[in-house]
Amino acid sequence: MKARVHVTLKSGVLDPQGKAIGHALEALGFSGIGEVRQGKVIDLEIDETDADSARIQVEAMCQKLLANTVIENYDIELNP
Amino acid sequence: MKARVHVTLKSGVLDPQGKAIGHALEALGFSGIGEVRQGKVIDLEIDETDADSARIQVEAMCQKLLANTVIENYDIELNP
Amino acid sequence: MKTAVVVFPGSNCDRDVKVALEQSAGPGVQMVWHKETSLPDGLDLIVLPGGFSYGDYLRSGAVAAHSPIMREVKARAEAGTAVLGICNGFQILTEAGLLPGIMLRNRDLRFLCKDVCLKVETSQSLFTARYESGETIRVPIAHHDGAYFVDEEGRRSLEDNSQIAFRYCDEQGHVTPESNPNGSISNIAGVFNESKTVLGMMPHPERLSDVALGGTDGRGLFDSLVETLS
Amino acid sequence: MNKNANPDTAVEITPAIAAEHGLTTEEYALVQDIMGRTPNLVELGIFSVMWSEHCSYKSSKKWLKTLPTTGPHVIQGPGENAGVVDIGDGLAAVFKMESHNHPSFIEPYQGAATGVGGILRDVFTMGARPVANLNALRFGAPDHPKTRHLVSGVVAGIGGYGNCVGVPTVGGEVNFHPAYNGNILVNAMTVGIARADRIFYSAAAGVGNPVVYVGSKTGRDGIHGATMASAEFGEDSEEKRPTVQVGDPFTEKLLIEACLELMETDAIEAIQDMGAAGLTSSSFEMASKGGTGVELDLDRVPVREEGMTAYEIMLSESQERMLMVLRPGSEETARQIFEKWDLDFAIIGELTDTGRMVLRMRGETVADLPIDPLAKASPEYERPWSLAEAPAEIAPEDAPATDDVMASLAGLIASPDLASRRWVWEQYDHMVMADTVQRPGGDAAVVRVHGTGRGLAMTADCTPRYCLADPKRGGAQAVAESWRNLTAVGAKPLAITDNMNFGNPERPEIMGQFVGCTEGMREACLALDYPVVSGNVSLYNETNGQAIAPTPAIGGVGVIDDISKMATMALKRPEEFLVLVGDTHGHLGASLYLREVHGREDGAPPPVDLAAERRNGDFVRAMIAAGEISSCHDISDGGLLVALAEMAMAGGLGAEIEIPESWKAAPHAWLFGEDQGRYLLSVPDPESVAAAGKAADVPIHRLGVTGGDTLNVAGIGTISVAALASAHDAWFPDLMAAERGGPET
Ligand SMILES: Nc1ncnc2c1ncn2[C@@H]1O[C@H](COP(=O)(O)OP(=O)(O)O)[C@@H](O)[C@H]1O
Numbered sequence A, B: 001m002k003a004r005v006h007v008t009l010k011s012g013v014l015d016p017q018g019k020a021i022g023h024a025l026e027a028l029g030f031s032g033i034g035e036v037r038q039g040k041v042i043d044l045e046i047d048e049t050d051a052d053s054a055r056i057q058v059e060a061m062c063q064k065l066l067a068n069t070v071i072e073n074y075d076i077e078l079n080p
Numbered sequence C: 001m002k003t004a005v006v007v008f009p010g011s012n013c014d015r016d017v018k019v020a021l022e023q024s025a026g027p028g029v030q031m032v033w034h035k036e037t038s039l040p041d042g043l044d045l046i047v048l049p050g051g052f053s054y055g056d057y058l059r060s061g062a063v064a065a066h067s068p069i070m071r072e073v074k075a076r077a078e079a080g081t082a083v084l085g086i087c088n089g090f091q092i093l094t095e096a097g098l099l100p101g102i103m104l105r106n107r108d109l110r111f112l113c114k115d116v117c118l119k120v121e122t123s124q125s126l127f128t129a130r131y132e133s134g135e136t137i138r139v140p141i142a143h144h145d146g147a148y149f150v151d152e153e154g155r156r157s158l159e160d161n162s163q164i165a166f167r168y169c170d171e172q173g174h175v176t177p178e179s180n181p182n183g184s185i186s187n188i189a190g191v192f193n194e195s196k197t198v199l200g201m202m203p204h205p206e207r208l209s210d211v212a213l214g215g216t217d218g219r220g221l222f223d224s225l226v227e228t229l230s
Numbered sequence D: 001m002n003k004n005a006n007p008d009t010a011v012e013i014t015p016a017i018a019a020e021h022g023l024t025t026e027e028y029a030l031v032q033d034i035m036g037r038t039p040n041l042v043e044l045g046i047f048s049v050m051w052s053e054h055c056s057y058k059s060s061k062k063w064l065k066t067l068p069t070t071g072p073h074v075i076q077g078p079g080e081n082a083g084v085v086d087i088g089d090g091l092a093a094v095f096k097m098e099s100h101n102h103p104s105f106i107e108p109y110q111g112a113a114t115g116v117g118g119i120l121r122d123v124f125t126m127g128a129r130p131v132a133n134l135n136a137l138r139f140g141a142p143d144h145p146k147t148r149h150l151v152s153g154v155v156a157g158i159g160g161y162g163n164c165v166g167v168p169t170v171g172g173e174v175n176f177h178p179a180y181n182g183n184i185l186v187n188a189m190t191v192g193i194a195r196a197d198r199i200f201y202s203a204a205a206g207v208g209n210p211v212v213y214v215g216s217k218t219g220r221d222g223i224h225g226a227t228m229a230s231a232e233f234g235e236d237s238e239e240k241r242p243t244v245q246v247g248d249p250f251t252e253k254l255l256i257e258a259c260l261e262l263m264e265t266d267a268i269e270a271i272q273d274m275g276a277a278g279l280t281s282s283s284f285e286m287a288s289k290g291g292t293g294v295e296l297d298l299d300r301v302p303v304r305e306e307g308m309t310a311y312e313i314m315l316s317e318s319q320e321r322m323l324m325v326l327r328p329g330s331e332e333t334a335r336q337i338f339e340k341w342d343l344d345f346a347i348i349g350e351l352t353d354t355g356r357m358v359l360r361m362r363g364e365t366v367a368d369l370p371i372d373p374l375a376k377a378s379p380e381y382e383r384p385w386s387l388a389e390a391p392a393e394i395a396p397e398d399a400p401a402t403d404d405v406m407a408s409l410a411g412l413i414a415s416p417d418l419a420s421r422r423w424v425w426e427q428y429d430h431m432v433m434a435d436t437v438q439r440p441g442g443d444a445a446v447v448r449v450h451g452t453g454r455g456l457a458m459t460a461d462c463t464p465r466y467c468l469a470d471p472k473r474g475g476a477q478a479v480a481e482s483w484r485n486l487t488a489v490g491a492k493p494l495a496i497t498d499n500m501n502f503g504n505p506e507r508p509e510i511m512g513q514f515v516g517c518t519e520g521m522r523e524a525c526l527a528l529d530y531p532v533v534s535g536n537v538s539l540y541n542e543t544n545g546q547a548i549a550p551t552p553a554i555g556g557v558g559v560i561d562d563i564s565k566m567a568t569m570a571l572k573r574p575e576e577f578l579v580l581v582g583d584t585h586g587h588l589g590a591s592l593y594l595r596e597v598h599g600r601e602d603g604a605p606p607p608v609d610l611a612a613e614r615r616n617g618d619f620v621r622a623m624i625a626a627g628e629i630s631s632c633h634d635i636s637d638g639g640l641l642v643a644l645a646e647m648a649m650a651g652g653l654g655a656e657i658e659i660p661e662s663w664k665a666a667p668h669a670w671l672f673g674e675d676q677g678r679y680l681l682s683v684p685d686p687e688s689v690a691a692a693g694k695a696a697d698v699p700i701h702r703l704g705v706t707g708g709d710t711l712n713v714a715g716i717g718t719i720s721v722a723a724l725a726s727a728h729d730a731w732f733p734d735l736m737a738a739e740r741g742g743p744e745t
């Protein structure tokens, strides 16, 4: 099974990267750009066919390693 | 309109970050982990209601700045 | 030799390289702010210094490559003016398309600051005339994204046109996997453009150009430029 | 409260809300007394941060006042953003150390990074260009499940911030001990250089002068962070988590350049960074120091989020912000500079002569409180304290022996507290600015004063196991060791900054540690003419009643007039003579030998004879200046043999020594004893050094010669320098190999 995890900064947390990207896009002449936020996407293959137990596993990975829930949110998509 | 851009390394390009995550997950006791790849996700708000012209704009942003197409692929999702 | 150092927001080796340049060439190096749209007339050399332009957010050098001044830098480079990019300057040159390839995160993922040995691949350039081909020099690196990457075809063409300026090597001058600090393809530490008027390199020659700092191997590069461009 | 009411003013304040803000019943009563009414939420928030341990130093003030803070070269002692000392040529060194312990435990990368950002701001606020960073780190046991993750994140965070702003990180220290399992220490120090006649202060002046906000926008970051940093961790720390902030070193770099550019003009009357407790403490302190009042229009504060309340704006700890009072008519000059650097610039208020802080928002007065009474009434406690019983001295003959001295040496040199820190400092750009003339790895780092032949030497030191065993000796030893490390490179020590890290001061035994350490520091500072010019206190470093070891981290700064005379510890050439300066008693109590070889942490730490310390150090410094010395290293953790091994490894050269015949006790006590006030030198002409020593009343002992590729102790054993070096270098990377790679922030 394939899993895609998005790790993004919580909404109140400053995102200097996103801010810089927004400025750079404006400087390049793109207009009407609102908030820009940058996060991580992690694609992984796991040897598991059952969606429920896959989700439990990936959830544990997020909690333990992939995200720091102090400042980040994560969400999980499974692609069997 | 909101746009989400995924920027991921092309398949031939080495991804030490992804590899390290894979190792770290194994060290934490997760088993059966195949390939892991890490990429970026960029969420942006643009002041545009038409999906087609939004896509054209975001496409241009990717080409000009958000991705380096020497090593990266990108894909665009729009959420009106 | 008339030289300009471009200062981007977040450049932090601009003064260091100015000091090293002036040590070799005498005073008069001009600092040019990135928001300028033109460069001084009659420049012999343009330097893009090290640092973290725009925080190196998104990709190292990516945002700086689009600053107003870069249009002018490109035009001058195309007209044959010598351009030197050190560290972040090298990253900017690749992002701007003035040099082939791109820098990826270091193999071990960590920022790495230490002295390394470099093999000077050729003395046949504006930048390396004062070195011997094959000479080993000691110069520091300090980067997080320094793993040079270029596809196989690109690598071959760099080799075929002798566009590789420096490779990481051991103290004896052997280019080995162990002496590759960051996972660069073929141990590449610096490359030229086809006409060898543009050089990008990850190591910092300006940091070992003064005995008080523990070495002067980097000084040869600045002395070469003075010799070839004056 | 009705739905449309302004939460800033409409919330009915109860004693329970006051308690939630960390105010005791007595403190809250005092608040009501000062206000003459019940405060609203904004006012309560302001009192709570101003009276928090972090801002008020209420537990520590009484003791900090006992430290010597003056001296002929001191331009500014404690009380400003950083200390300032004269270094000659019209220049001044500006420096301070500060902790970011709790945030780093919760989010190691960002916690450590923002710690660096904060201390940088303290220094450039005073008009100094930051020229070096140091960091003093304490982690739990190496095999504790959290340790690697914390080490990896903290080191990456310190590097991530310092490298990006382009200030070299040149030194520091790292210890590992189970006492820090639940509370790591991350202390960051910045040293800057300013013109001695262009120092900027924080006291506001000039009624009607504009109050200006510059830097990043204000978000809802770390609201109540300052109070969090003063509350003991409990199991509910999860709840307090969202109080960690993300640093933006790029903006900081712009802020440094913009502020220094503005400081070239005459625009600034007063300036203050927004640190813990953000806009509240910066505006309050500026007005309080200047004896003025201040009025702010919070609608003009640049904000990052919609709908922020006055309470949030005043208490936010968003990073990379500064507050200034400008001289009349200079607003446009200032605005242009900040706009050039793409930074926010906003005139948010003005100084008044009312002695009050008045805050307005959306046409309403949201706070109105008296400045002086609040500041004067700031609590100061004389907390009860008790000294733990001093541990027994361990006589040299009572310390257990080792069957294999060289194997013990090899073990020590690869032990957690003595192994090479290369893995750490290679992640720090320690050469940017191209003035680092002594890189990490020596006794002190040395940074050339740009464009001159002088150098600033700097070091961070503390031996917590000594402080735990005997706080007073430990406090004195920490100061003495920093003085010794500066001396060992040839520098004249000038002054220190201190970062006092302790457990819960409400416990008498912890307060006793604080009192003891301070007393030891005081004595050492006085004896060595080495005053305290700045510092920081971090209390409540304990979890579930488990306190850290008392850790008064000392940051020392000294000056070398001629860097070409600087000493380093690497052995330089064969057939030179090894000379020991100072007396050896074989003191093994609380030593690393006992701990690492025998698993024992008992015994009294070594006493510090401050008069001998000074004599020996002054002598060594004079010998370095006279060009008599090829290499020099002070003797500290692990004792003489470890010091010799460090010199040998650094130089890639062996040596042979002999235990003096006069030594009657066991050899291991002579080799591994941690007696203070000693230096090991290699010299070309030992007679000349001995004669000078005699004249100066300094004990000099010839121990042996340099040469070969092994370390020999006659009659005891031999070991290869290369083998030692590889064990020394391998420990840290081996420890961290398993941590290669969580995704980084
Ligand atoms: N966290 C750190 N950052 C940078 N350098 C460090 C750090 N920890 C230790 N070092 C460097 O490693 C060397 C050895 O440190 P330490 O054993 O504490 O020295 P000393 O015993 O002389 O006080 C010193 O040069 C010190 O500056």
Ligand SMILES: [Mg+2]
Pocket (backbone or CB within 6 Å): D442, D443, D444, D485, D488, D633, D634, D636
């Ligand atoms: Mg030392």
